Amino acid sequence: MAPPASLVHFYGCPPSMFAGKIRSFLRKNAIAYVERLPADGHYQSVVIPVLGRIWLPVIEMPDGRIVQDTTEIIDFLEAEYGCESCYPQTPRQRIIALMMEFFGDEGLLRTVMHYRWNFLDRQGDFIRGEFGSFMAPGTPREDQFRLAEIPMSQMSAYLPALGITPETIPQIEDSYRELLAAMDAHLHQMPYLLGGRPSIGDYGMIAAFHAHLGRDPVPSFQMKCTASRVARWVERMSAADSDMPEFAAMPAAFLDQDAIPETLEPVLRLMATDHLPVILSTVDAVNRWLEANPVEEGAPIVPKGTRKALASHAPEIRGVAARQGVRHYQIWMLQRIQDAWDALPAADRDAVDVLLERTGLRPLLTARCTRRIERRDYVEVWGRAN
Incomplete structure (x- = not known):
């Protein structure tokens, strides 16, 4: 029907x-x-x-x-x-929510891809079933498994391009353990990242924490056993209502007075440790590419219909460098944070800066590409020169 x-x-x-x-x-x-x-x-x-x-x-x-x-x-x-906006209207919460969206969308890609594709000996049949079911719904299970092998092989082969190598895997796993612990402590105090309702930051983070880390057997088992409040937040983010009976006295609103909870700051510091080096290296790589390659405003950054990387770079995270493709989309998301900060009055900028200096994230505001990246007709294109 x-x-x-x-x-x-x-x-x-x-x-x-x-x-x-x-x-x-x-x-x-x-x-x-x-x-x-x-x-x-x-x-x-x-x-x-x-x-x-x-x-x-x-x-x-x-x-x-x-x-x-x-x-x-x-x-x-x-x-x-006309939805009630998931973008906080106060300066510190707005910038932090945008940064959390950025971290969830882009900063956790290596984590989710490692935990999905490097544990097929333990969760391979689950992944085959999931992929086969959406590729050929209603067909026999053995046919679904056979069809799933094609994209599974492609995705596994893609890991080195993301910087997932035997040398970086220990760092990726340490990072995930620390993130679970930090988020678990924070979500013990409140149902969402910034209080009693989800922000754009929650929606960015659930991208990583739902399908890969919250459903795939190996990482979801780790989450439930070591970070039960994170697992509960994943459930909460999948519910149609606020789903927060544990916090019955908390209003369904962002925290008053532009508050950023102290319990969220360890999460922000992990962003600075594990995501910031990639972004700074990405901006530098794109700027160097632009120095050598004149472009026209409005031109696609890569050919439409492809996922070709503009260049490669080797950011160092936790003392380990790994060559990987440049993800130019990250600059588009970074611009959203920088544009929001640029639009603030001076006093509000100062309040944001104090928080970002304390958590190590202040360089995100100053790492600027020499040319903007825009989105038009479903693709990223070169914008005006900065």
Whole structure:
């Protein structure tokens, strides 16, 4: 039976990292939707030609408008439905929420990919079943397993391009253990990152913590055994209501007076340890590439329909350097933080700066690309010179 025409069509799948981010937002904001897999005929015949590539998640509105990219989807839906904004209006909370979204979307990629693809001896059948089910729903299990081997092999082969190597794996696992401990201590005090309702930072973090770290057997077992409050937050972020009976006295609002809890600061310091070096190296690599390669405003950064890296770099994290592809999309997300800071009055900037200096994140505000990156027609393009 076809879904009602008034529903948002949400194209995703259970094991997708970024589908989890949008699914959570749709539920939390009571937006009526129907989820469809990429095997759906309409997705194949209509959505892919519009995007120019296979990509998840995507939403299609009842009038046919198509939106891709999780951040753009959230901004679009907030404007379309008049949702109570997930962007805090006070300066410190707004900047921290944007940084947490950035960390969840981009800073935890190595973590989620390592824990999914380097433990197939223990969770391989689960992953095969998940991939086979969205690739060929309704077909025999053995056929699904056979089909799943193709993308599974491709994803496993992609790990070195992300800097996941035998040399970096101990650092990745140490980082995850420390992050679980820091988040668990914080979420023991409150239901969401900034109080009694989810911010854009929660939605960014759930991207990593739902499908990969919260559903895949190996990392989810570790989470439940060592960080039960994080596991509870993952459940909470999947619920349609606030789901916080443990915090019945807390209002469903961000903390008063632009407060940033002390318990969140260890998480921010881990961002500075594990994500900041990659971003600084990315900006430097792109700026060096731009020095050698003249570009035109509006030109695609890489050919449309490809995932080619603009260049490579070797950021050092916890004393270990690993060559990996430059993810230019990170600069687009970084600009959102910098633009928000640039728009603040001087006194508010000072308040933000004190917090970021204390947590080691202040360089995120000054690491600027010599040319902006924009998004147009579902791709990243070169913007104006900075």
